[in-house]
Amino acid sequence: MRLFATGLLLFMAAAFVVLKRLLMDHPEWGGPLGYAIAFTEAAMVGGLADWFAVTALFRHPLGLPIPHTAIIPENKDRIADSMAAFLRDNFLTPQVVARRLNGFNIAASLGGFLADPRREEQSRIRAGAAQLVGDVLESLDPEEMGGMVKAGLRRQIEKIDAAPLLGQMLENAIAEGRHLPVLESVLRKIGEAIEANEPMIREMIHQRANSIMRWTGLDERLANGVLDGAYRLLAEVIVQPDHPLRAKVDEALVKLAQDLRHDPQMQARVARIKTDLLENPAMGAWIDGMWERARAGLLKAVRNPDKALSGALGESLSQLGEALGEDRKLQYMVNRFARRTLVGVASRYGSEIVRLVSETVKRWDARTVTDRIEGAVGRDLQFIRINGTLVGGLFGLCIHGVEQLL
Incomplete structure (x- = not known):
């Protein structure tokens, strides 16, 4: 998208030069060529202005230390704090968590999974989670982990x-x-x-x-x-x-x-x-x-x-899932426990999660922050350059038309 936007700008510049040369060779074509030249000239201005604006977000245009450019690299710490504050205020406060969970039937969803755990999407989730747990268990030192577990049990x-x-x-x-x-x-x-x-x-x-x-x-x-x-x-x-x-x-x-x-x-x-x-x-x-x-x-x-879900264990889990899916009283009890637990987690650890996000972003170097943000939104920003080029050309036509009428 960056190449396309830049190519469109260069095309408008080349068209402007060609049209100017044609006007010099054929002055009698001034009427139609005037509108075309006005379009390409205004398109160049709009494209260059939006190129400067988009580039100034991530770096100094042409490497020149122009004030108020390279906005993201220069303000990455403030951006990290803003991201953390946004996450805290919109997702990790107990009130927000409670409100978002209020209409979510966790027990029924869990019951559906346990009642029919072999559906394709659930099988992928279960397989991925099982692989992760297995890797973690095998990566831990058995003696050290066993000592920790036994010491914890003894305590x-x-x-x-x-x-x-x-x-x-x-x-x-x-x-x-x-x-x-x-x-x-x-x-x-x-x-x-x-x-x-x-x-x-x-x-x-x-x-x-x-x-x-x-x-x-x-x-x-x-x-x-x-x-x-x-x-x-x-x-x-x-x-x-x-x-x-x-x-x-x-x-x-x-x-x-x-x-x-x-x-x-x-x-x-x-x-x-x-x-x-x-x-x-x-x-x-x-x-x-x-x-x-x-x-x-x-x-x-x-x-x-x-295999673990086959036999008695699988049958027991399936019966539990059916009970969760059908028993309204059981659903109410499970949902209330889940909401209280998640709200408690948000209340106790929300600030720690927010601080983790903020400190992680602050530890990134400016280039990493720039590349990640530009990779996430850069495509849409190049559309701004394209739109700026075309909309600038249209405004150039309008201004030239008004000029001709006056």
Whole structure:
């Protein structure tokens, strides 16, 4: 476009010279040639003026340090601040983000993607994102990254005040009766343990019985009574919801939950147990293995996203997508969470993003700024030169016509 605009200007200059020569050789053609000469002369003026204006934006015309030229290179820092301010005021304020997200159904869009993730455009997005995540995971040092993840996990566990949390969980379980299946399962396991070790229990009773009891056979009857009583007690506790032993267990569990929440000694004991557990080499080995399995699984999934989305996982995601697409209440909850999250991001990090844009542009050298802006809008600027040449010629015709009438 620059060559075309320059060529048009040179054509007008050449036409002006030719027409002037024709007028000198043929004065009688002055009428028609006068209009043509006026057109080319005014076109040259318009083209040159717009060439100067466009060139002055990016550099000094003809290399001459004319004031108020090379506007963009000379003011790139101010332009960077203006771009950052424009981005902040129009895109990254919490009010703007909230307003723009207000009519956007994020949940429905996500639901459509999850329900049918194999559509062509979505497959390209998923493949590109998977490739990016895979490259990032492979570029990171496994040992260093694993150390960071494990250290972060350990710090988070250390921050947790486990005793009150366990107490609250236990109280909620007792209030909702969720501890009863566990209690019944424990009682059944106790019964199975007694049955599996019945010969050992009988032998213990025989050894502790005196010789008279062994001679009369009372030790065997005692062993049978003890075992039968144990089996009967366990069965009664399991089948009778109002058994007194159940009430005792519930009372003990409620007391334990209260101590976990309010007793400093119990809380200190739980904290020591947590510290010992974290310092146990077996726990470190378990965390190592968990990180390696998670990393390997994630790499496998991102390197083959279509396979990862097949089977149970893909079916679960598809069902979640259908729910997001159809359940208005769920959509409302997801959209509200997404809006709050994005507004919070804009509020907390908007100024940092704006500063990043401003500092990045300021770090560019003047030539880089000029080339990038000119590459983005230069084509349209050359149309200004073309229009200036043609519109200038038309005004030249009008002025020459008015001159002839006067």
